[in-house]
Amino acid sequence: MYMFTKRSALLRLLAVLAVGAVLAAGCGEDDEEAAPPTTAAAPEVTAAPAEPEPEAPEPEQPAPADEPATGRCGDPSRLGDSINFLNWADYIDEAILEMFEAECGVSVTLDTHVANEEAIAKVDAGNSGYSLVIVTDYAIGIMADQGLLAELDLSEVPNAANLDPNQMDAYYDPGNVYSLPYQYSTTGYAFDTTAFDTPPTSWSAIYDQNPLCGQSSLLEDQREVIGSALAYLGYDWNETDPAAHEAALDLILEARDCVSGFDSANYIGNLASGEVLAAMSWGFAAGIAYLDNPNIRYIIPDEGGIIWQDGMVVPADAPDPYTAHVFMNYMLEPDIGALITEFTIGYTPNLTVPPLLSDGYFDVVEGSGLVLTDEIRERLTWQVRDESHAIFAETWSEVLSAG
Amino acid sequence: MAPATSAQRRRRRVAALLAPGTTWITLTYVVPGALIVVYSLLTPKLGGGVIWELTGDAWAEIVSKGRRSDAGWATLGSAAIRAVAAAALATLPLAAAARYLRRSVRGALVVAAAVGVLAGVNHLAGAYNNYTAVFARSVVWSVWATVLCIGLALPLAVFISSRRSRITKNALLVAVMIPFWTSMLVRTFAIRFVLSNTGPLNNAIESLGLERQVFLNTRFAVLLGLVYTALPFMVLPLYAAIERSDRVQMEAARDLGARPPQVFVDVFVPLIRPGLTVGSVMVFVLSVSQYLVPTLLGGGKTNMIANLLDLQFGEAFNWPLGAALATLFSLVTILSLYFVVGRRDGADLL
DSSP: HHHHHHHHOOOOOOOOHHHHHHHHHHOOOOOSSHHHHHHTTTTHHHHGGTTHHHHOOOOOOHHHHHHOOOHHHOOOOTSSSSEEEEEEEEETTTTHHHHHHHHHHHHHEEEESHHHHHHHHHHTSSSOOOOEEEEEEHHHHHHTTTOOOOOOOOGOOGGGGGGGGGGGSSSGGGGGSSSEEEEEEEEEEEEEEOOSSSSOTTTTTHSSSOTTTTEEOOOSHHHHHHHHHHHTTTTTOOOOOHHHHHHHHHHHHHHHHTEEEEEEESHHHHHHHTSEEEEEEEEEHHHHEEEEEOEEEEEEOOOOOEEEEEEOOTTOOOOHHHHHHHHHHHHHHHHHHHHHHHHHBOOOOOSSSSSSSOOHHHHHHHHOOOOOOOOHHTEEEEEOOSSGGGGHHHHHHHHHHOO | OOOOOOOHHHHHHHHHHHHHHHHHIIIIIIIIHHHHHHHTTTEEOOOSEEOOOOOOOOHHHHHHHHHHOOOOOOHHHHHHHHHHHHHHHHHHHHHHHHHHHTTTHHHHHHHHHHHHHHHHHHHHHHHHHHHHHHHHHHHHHHHHHHHHHHHHHHHHHHHHHSOOHHHHHHOOOOHHHHGGSSSSSHHHHHHHHHHHHSSHHHHHHHHTTOOOOOOOOHHHHOOOOOOOHHHHHHHHHHHHHHHHOOHHHHHHHHHHHHHHHHHHIIIHHHHHHHHHHHHHHHHHHHHOOOOOHHHHHSSSTTTOOHHHHHHTTTTTHHHHHHHHHHHHHHHHHHEEEEEIIIHHHHGGGG
16 A cells, blocks of 8 residues: 555656646746737737838938938937837837838837836836836826936937927926827727717716627726726716715726626727727727727717827936937937827827828728817816825725625 | 765755755745735835835735725624525535435535535625635635536546557547647637627527627636636546556445445545545646636636736735735635645645
């Protein structure tokens, strides 16, 4: 009996090791591919800019002839050979990086993130190697407060003069000490027109008698979901009063049964394919879904929506801040800005860009309801985030914990 | 100094052989584990990370906060009612089975009482606050996943093991393993597609003239995903245990007049118990820490512990709370494994 136990123990050990190895291999794969669930929108995003691509070289070629090389490439004696650039996944036409290398001789290594938290953590860890980072408004405020960002030298970025004053001097970076806007967009509600007799105009389509039970999704984002519930109840999107949060929580928990999921990663494809018929959505995302499904419309509901803006920042420990400034300036060139906006289907903060945008871009923006009028702008709020907003995380924990 | 004795030399050799493994475990498990405990006692920093100021806030939050902390005597009462009801429900079939198998009914009553206590504790945890609710849910689902895996894997393992030809056996085992050659992410996305509103399952249902159903982002989808992911981890140890088991003992039991269910419970199960233990531990541990399945198949609506941790370390910028939850999670897992299998079958794991 003793022998039997011994031997089987050894066999078991081997079995455990074998399965363990498989398990470990499985885990390894998961780690490497942990990003895709949140970037699963990738294929759609890349598919989107198919049209503008052929036009890309045209505006680029005459430029070097018209302008001296230093105009777009800064001072060659100070320019580095390469920089590391951290941007949102699928948020820049990679042809731009090749153009910059061909024109200025700087190779740009693009690294991507799928969450502001991820980008902050990378820079906060120190020695990240990034000279230029793109993150969203509130994240810029947090990073600046924690001393993670270098002050910009705007004399090295003459194209900053192209920027829309409406998008400058925002709450998160007064005076644009640390950041320059890259793209901006909004958060609202996207839906398939075929699913509605009369198009919705209010968040009541989610929070009161959802007509598309099981076929509409909310973003997986504490600020946007709780904010929309607060707005629907008549509070400010940034409200921190516990009683208001209590009411918003009740509302969300009630609406939850009819919401197919909290999803920021797959809803673009889901809208395009008809898997969901309505979704709380980022503006540009609705535009991308529209490319595949022309029945998609985007609205900022009567109770309001969010305006958000991604900005370009230079980490305090950036290895090559000068080259980062030059690349930043390059991205603010009219032709490059047009390539960026055709790709993201966001709004450009660069006033020289709109005349260069293709008809295709305007077809999408006008067709899907993305045109940002002054009347809509009045209904938009910036998301503020400081220590006092920790209550959003608490409320969100309760939303996610509910069975 | 006299030359080292052979005992000393052997000890040194053992130490030298153990050193790499010990160092590895220290660096990858002990140090991060200790760090997690330390982090749970620090102050959260906006943007992620911690401020090195000691505080018990994270633990206080787990103990005190949560929407359902208004649960009072009424919860205690309903937990008691549930405990009694669950015990009563379990008693009849268990006692009947014990009688049938000519076992003592007292054993059945003890098991029924344990089921009742667990049901009560689960209800209390679910009602006490959000964090304990998520813990209780994760544990209960993982137990269900384990039970379902045993139910699915046992016949399969017996079937594979009963094949005559070595080649057939190996081919079937490889078939069990094949899913592991693709990324779990891809496989989970595939299930997602199958279950989706516009997916093949619903298309089939519609072509039969029935109403489309919502499968995705439900508890059903999450449980399906848990079982799907973990099943091979049950099949392989069970197969190994069955292969090793001494069939003659079962035949002897039959010859001596035992009824088939009796042979199963009294001879077969004890023979394969090491495999059952290893398989159950693996399935449970794998399931209870699942992140991908509740995210992709539960739609973020039906979350498990790992999702809660992800929230705290990510969007919520509350690393200490995440660290405290992680510490508690490890404790719950280690203690439950210790009490369920550790004392009796711990050696089987090695």
